[in-house]
Amino acid sequence: MLTSEKGYISLYMQIKELLVTKIRNGEWSPGNLIPSEINLAQEFGVSQGTVRKAITELVENNVLNRKQGLGTFVSNHDPHRALFHFFHITDNKGHKVLPNSKVLSCRRKQASRKEVSKLQLPAATPVIRIERVRNFSARPTMIETITLPAEPFGNLVDADDRELPNTLYELYEKQYGITIHSADEQLRAKAASGHDAKILNLKVGTPLLEIERVAMTLDRTPVELRISRCSTENHYYQNTIL
């Protein structure tokens, strides 16, 4: 990182990078307390205000969180955060409920052209492709196709039998040390295919909301491609523009 168009890099930006590096290296783990602003200022040889500004921006990025009187912590992307930050489907009353999910298949494949492009992979990279159906109050509502590069997610194929956890992003963080910070989504209306219709118990051609999401790390390296097809009979996609 540390790129700049100005010929110089402000101190607090450099501190910010140093902090991020410590998190990436695992020196500071999600959920753990980091040193106090005063201590960090001494360690880096800058004033507390400079460390403070760096930390403030990382808090705004959801990388750190502060608790007055306690200290500053590395954010752990627990199910709650995943739910409220990355999950935009709510029922028609506007309530978010995390659905159950059942894996239909989980296989190692060659990356398709789309996967190669969306995940910025070399051609013909092996990937893991997971298909699952998500139920809201026992009603199948969403079909998800999730693609991950086989490196490093290869051993996920063992998840063929048992159910995967509802919050995959938590798994990525705990098992692989990869934290999802942002995502790009493309939404379209699509007619249900025969396959969709059968699984979701709908008529072929029923309009479905298709969400194509690329999930990325803090430095915007793509990690996961997820295509969801969702019945919007009893649910909708909620977005707030601030």
Add this chain to the structure above:
Amino acid sequence: MLTSEKGYISLYMQIKELLVTKIRNGEWSPGNLIPSEINLAQEFGVSQGTVRKAITELVENNVLNRKQGLGTFVSNHDPHRALFHFFHITDNKGHKVLPNSKVLSCRRKQASRKEVSKLQLPAATPVIRIERVRNFSARPTMIETITLPAEPFGNLVDADDRELPNTLYELYEKQYGITIHSADEQLRAKAASGHDAKILNLKVGTPLLEIERVAMTLDRTPVELRISRCSTENHYYQNTIL
């Protein structure tokens, strides 16, 4: 505003409110330069840093914008901002192009139950309802139904003949002094009705992306309800989760 759960209100928060008040009163108008941080600090009897913190948060809210070496300005929500902040439809290459729009009808009506609820109006309030079709490269792609309270937007019915500007939000700001700062959107997949199909030149039942948006002022007073039905044959709705 000025509510707090802590029994006190920090100085910079109070300054922030004072600044917002000046904007709301029209003392400072969109696009205009506000006094320098130093001058404001003297006027309010606080340090520059405190004014700075207040301004920083307003910049983050898109209420003000700073230009180094020049000063701080009240944001005017020009077409560019409206386009990039509130308009999420892009073509399949990811390019944003603002569509043309043609008004189909513009009438004064009684607010429907949905309009009453979404716009938080008293029952049976008169509203203006505008229907228009939006074209991307001469192809009808989107139908919008826009509802506004007749008070203060009543004279918009005169817009029946001539075309309304593409960027209504700019109109609200310039004509009525109402600035849209945020919006809540609900997205669903819906089958094209006969009316939709005729106007968009599609088959009845074609899946359309329906976007139901409530646009709000800075203090989250609802101003406009807009229901868009969009063909996602050549376009999609783009959302970035940060």
Add this chain to the structure above:
DNA sequence: AAGTGGTCTAGACCACGTA
């Protein structure tokens, strides 16, 4: 009581845009 983040101050120097 001790330590943390939260706020606030006063002053310094730098980079940018205008004149």
Add this chain to the structure above:
DNA sequence: ACGTGGTCTAGACCACTTG
């Protein structure tokens, strides 16, 4: 050259949490 915002410092006091 001047005034603006952008960054940085050093120090102060307050509010919150834990021991």
